[in-house]
Amino acid sequence: MTRIIGLISGTSVDGIDAALVDISGTDLDLKVELLAGQTYPYPAELRESILAVCAGKAISMAELAELDDAIASSFAQAAENIQTGHQPATLIGSHGQTVYHRPPIKAGGSRGTGESNSLLGYTLQLGRGDLIAHLTGITTVSNFRVADIAIGGHGAPLVPRVDAYLLSHPEEGRCIQNLGGIGNVAYIPPRRDNWLEKMRGWDTGPGNSLLDLAVEHLTNGAKTYDEDGKWAATGSPCQPLVEQWLQQDYFHLPPPKSTGRELFGVDYLNQCLKDAGPYQLSPADFLATLTELTAASIVHSYQTFLPQMPQRVFLCGGGSRNLYLKQRLQSLLKTIPVLTTHEVGLSADFKEAIAFAVLAYWRQLGIPGNLPSATGAPHEVLLGEIHPA
Ligand SMILES: Nc1ncnc2c1ncn2[C@@H]1O[C@H](COP(=O)(O)OP(=O)(O)OP(=O)(O)O)[C@@H](O)[C@H]1O
Ligand SMILES: CC(=O)N[C@H]1[C@@H]2OC[C@@H](O2)[C@@H](O)[C@@H]1O[C@H](C)C(=O)O
Structure with a gap:
């Protein structure tokens, strides 16, 4: 058994999710016990700086270095x-x-943002692991996405392989839907035959x-x-606008696919506000x-x-607390029950932080962390760079 800390701040930039876990086993015998989970909000100024950079603000290399270390x-x-x-703990996965x-x-394809001709992806996660290792005195694994990207992958989503081993079911096909800033899904078929190869995963938008x-x-x-989705729940959706917005290229791109605030960010919202103008919607609508x-x-x-619809859908991430969003998903999925991962024993709030603890653990054991179909x-490839304390 190894005691590990998993750390992540996601695309909502709301703060650092930290999970302290005990992990044993490797794949189908993988066991994770959550000892503590906590979200530590960023100082307001740091959050502002991060959001500005995410929105495309140009900064100097000196400022980048400062941000990385902050x-x-x-x-x-x-x-x-x-x-x-x-x-x-004896290990950190950050x-x-x-x-x-x-x-x-x-x-010959297009990623839809039209900004470069190169074929490989590129991703940048700040918060260098060697400094975390130095400051905590704990060996730290970081930069999980780059190895998958270097061989031509999206480097995301990475959680589906962990979902597979923590949430698969012998008879039931399941979708694990994360609702963070960006949404992503892991489809896990019933655990038989070549179930792992039949898994799917992608960023839903x-x-x-x-x-x-x-x-x-x-x-x-x-x-x-919008706490619990209360405000939205007092409004009514404008269906013609929904139909118009669903035409967006990203939604029609076949998986594997990944996205971020570069696409679904401020500019996107501004376009939505513009499109909504003629309908004169109330804020709630x-x-x-x-x-x-x-x-x-x-x-x-x-x-x-998906090759077939799942028998149950399990939500996780902060959006699983948005009761109106959950209700709309349930209504559109009709008879397929929509639950949260909490209801099958895995924290819906800290699953991503837990996943990066597992990925660090796998890295130390020499077990690949990516799921090529996602x-x-x-x-498959080993994910993460190890920074000894
Ligand atoms: N009670 C609540 N009601 C509605 N929404 C909530 C509630 N609590 C959290 N959220 C939403 O969840 C978001 C944070 O979710 P989460 O921490 O899962 O995202 P993230 O990890 O930053 O994103 P990603 O998974 O894309 O990396 C908040 O920004 C908020 O929109
Ligand atoms: C590049 C990046 O940070 N992507 C995040 C983001 O947030 C949700 C979705 O987009 C997912 O692809 C990914 O995070 C989770 C932790 C993942 O890799 O599974």
């Missing part, structure tokens, strides 16, 4: 805090903070990113999200319409790209 220090502090009252993600393009940006816009920054787009884009992607990489 993030690493916050991650190290989160690792220290999560161990309070527990026996110390995802870091994504500030840029560019999916690869197939020859917006999770909370458009909703959060809209709430910030509509409240002049007073609120950052606008939020309900964005929620409907989020739910419908997810369900359409299952209907279009990242599009040509083969």
Whole structure:
């Protein structure tokens, strides 16, 4: 058994999710016990700087270096805090903070952002692992995405392989739907025959990113999200707008595929606001319409790209607390029950942090972490760079 800390700040940039876990086994016998989970909000100024860079602000190399180390220090502090009252951990898996993600393009294809001709993807997670290792005195694995990207994969999503071993079922096909800033799905067929090869995974598109940006816009920054989806629930979706927005290229791109705030960010929201102009929607109707787009884009992607629909859908990530979004997903999925991973014993809030603890553990054991059918990489590969303390 190994005691490990998993750390991630996702595309919502709401803070650092830290999980302290005990891990044993390797794949089908993999066992994870969550001892502590906590979200540590970024200092407001640091969050602002990160969001500005994510939105495309140009900064100098000196500023980049400062940002990298400010993030690493916050991650190290989160690792220290999560161990309070527990026996110390011997390993950290730190995802870091994504500030840029560019999916690869197939020859002759387009990634939809039209900014480069190179074929490989590129991704940048800040919060350097060697500084986290130095500050905590704990060996740290970081930079998980780059090895998959270097061989032609998207480097995302990476959690599906962990989902496979923690959430597969002998008879039931399952979708594990993360609703972070960006949404992503892992489809796990029943655990028989070549079930792992039959798995699928991809980024479904917006999770909370458009909703959060809209709430910030509509409240002049007073609120950052719609708690439990209460505001949106008082509105009604504008169906013609949803249909129009569903025409967007990304939703029709076959998986494997990945995306980020580069696509579903501020510019995207501004276009949505523009499109909504002629309909004169109330703020609640606008939020309900964005929620409907989020739910419908997810369900359409299952209907279009899965070999068969799952028997149950399990939500995780902050958006699983948005009851209106959950209700819309349930309504569109009709008889397929929509639950949360919490209901099958895995924290819906800390699953991503737990996953990076598992990926660090696999890296140390020499076990590959990517699932080629989800990242599009040509083969399995070891993920992460090890920084000894
Ligand atoms: N009670 C709640 N009601 C509605 N939405 C919520 C609630 N709690 C959290 N959220 C949403 O969840 C978001 C954070 O989710 P999460 O931490 O899973 O995202 P992330 O890890 O940053 O993203 P990603 O998975 O894309 O990397 C918040 O920005 C907010 O929109
Ligand atoms: C580049 C990047 O940080 N991608 C994130 C993002 O947030 C959700 C979705 O887009 C997913 O692809 C990924 O994170 C999770 C942890 C993953 O790799 O599975």
